[in-house]
Amino acid sequence: MSNATIYDVAGAAGVSLATVSRVLNNPEKVKEETRLRVLKVIKELGYRPNVIARGLASRKTTTVGVVISDITRASVAEMLGGISDIAQNYKYSIKLFAIREDMDPIDTLYDIIAEQVDGVLYLNDELNDRLVGEIKKTFKDNNIPFVFANVVSNDPDVPTVSIDYEKAGYEITKLLINDHRESIYLLSTARKYSVNDEKEKGYVRAMNEAGLEPKIFRTSGDTNVNRHHFQAFFSDKKIDAAIGVRDSIAVSFMNIAMDANHTVPEKLAVAGFQNTKYALLSRPNLTSIDVPVYDIGAVAMRLLTKLMNEKDVDNIRIILPHYIVKRQSTR
């Protein structure tokens, strides 16, 4: 029942295999009577076309490659949820390619291309302009449609789906400034990449506008390492507000601050980015920028299907709306 081939169906239905193929792919070209007969046999035999053979013959695999770095991050997983839901709607399968730090990102691309995917979704938000450029070139050279999800790029030729991180950084900083905070730190990552660069730009713009001195503190994404950094931090500085470029950074900072007897939000206001469950479960709840990660994934996948089907797409650079979720960690 599972290993029925198109020949078996053709034989049982008394037609040629070409007709069976048409019933599946171009049903309007087959007389209804024939079509129904074939369909009946397909059902009886439990026939499902071998997608590998189909892929070879049609040069379309209805598979998209999804490139991720750290799947462990909640935002990545949720984006995958959006991608997966839309992919299912459009009958695409998903092949997952996890890129590790020790791998050459361009070399990996060639492996993905060898897998004959119809398109690629690139999720790594820790990219800089140079890498985005190289990746774009590789895809273009190989004529593979691609979309970057949650990546910021200035290249008008690169399909991206994202939010306006600069604006988000500006707004969250502004919220704290309006609450008369003056020594506002931005807790960013040690490693530099476009998305965080944008947040930083927005932060700096708001601070400058208010005549305040921007202070960016770079730390690791690792919760344990953070603890160490932040403790040193408190012995040094005056501070009445902090913005973490990720919720997890903000929450671990907030926890350590409270251990050091800073009251939140009275003496110290804290805010984060992404509005993950961390923000909801922390005490006090964390004010955060809601990034619609599920939607970014879903919209990116939808954009990719358009590009794969060569519909002319009017806008390949989509900015989704974000908003601030105000909670107890700020006033």
Place this chain on the structure above:
Amino acid sequence: MSNATIYDVAGAAGVSLATVSRVLNNPEKVKEETRLRVLKVIKELGYRPNVIARGLASRKTTTVGVVISDITRASVAEMLGGISDIAQNYKYSIKLFAIREDMDPIDTLYDIIAEQVDGVLYLNDELNDRLVGEIKKTFKDNNIPFVFANVVSNDPDVPTVSIDYEKAGYEITKLLINDHRESIYLLSTARKYSVNDEKEKGYVRAMNEAGLEPKIFRTSGDTNVNRHHFQAFFSDKKIDAAIGVRDSIAVSFMNIAMDANHTVPEKLAVAGFQNTKYALLSRPNLTSIDVPVYDIGAVAMRLLTKLMNEKDVDNIRIILPHYIVKRQSTR
């Protein structure tokens, strides 16, 4: 450069395509001189075999299907990390199949089989015995190797990688009993499935042993719904300890308890399962059962590669060790 085929390589190297194929798949059968020449051409042309064509000809796709339900759950994502790392070591690709509530799980299996994967990793831990049985039958009928990850089954014929959840449930309950807690609730899920059944069994065993009355409270996995349930809960009951079958349940319970002026751990001890970041970031930190999810994924993938290569596997039911991480939410 990307669209070089095996014919191009054969032509440029002055050999037949069979030889090129051998260089790639059975290099020991090719004279060194020839092999080096072919390898050089492959490199020059940037040739990468079309995996689809290879899959059709060899009837091996070196792809495994990974079936998941809710990828959003941290444990699922981390398991995928382990799977992905090992898959890369063994040169397997991963196709992701997300099963939604509204889909027939068995019907989906046929779709996966049509994708010609060499094996399947089944991650949904919310399975009961009946479903596990049906899934097993379908795979066996179609001669597809499979492994269940983080699933509990009594069937000695079903390859599983998991921890001993019954024992874990017993141990965490025992920890609270030894702290002289008497009214210990287990906060479980409304929906019943094997993994949580095991936790419940262990909990009940420990309670009975101590002559205490087991009290199981069933709630939704949804954080918002939980709040509502738990609040009603407090107006009703006396309680001095609670165990959440997931950290997220335990943490949201703990937060709501503290809002209702229960002091943790003095008046109320709380513990969870999975030892996720929730446990680390909550205030107070949550005592939890550490489930080695990354390892479960990695070991499951390794077991699957053995089954796919038909090595005789001595043990297809692997139990990984777990341990209790004691933190501030208990004494």
Place this chain on the structure above:
DNA sequence: CTGAAAGCGCTTACAG
């Protein structure tokens, strides 16, 4: 050690 040929299970012009 190497090549010619068949075949994997489909799709898709091309005829009719």
Place this chain on the structure above:
DNA sequence: CTGAAAGCGCTTACAG
């Protein structure tokens, strides 16, 4: 509307 045939890019017995 339907069928015969070529072809997708490989692998793998089979000869030699």
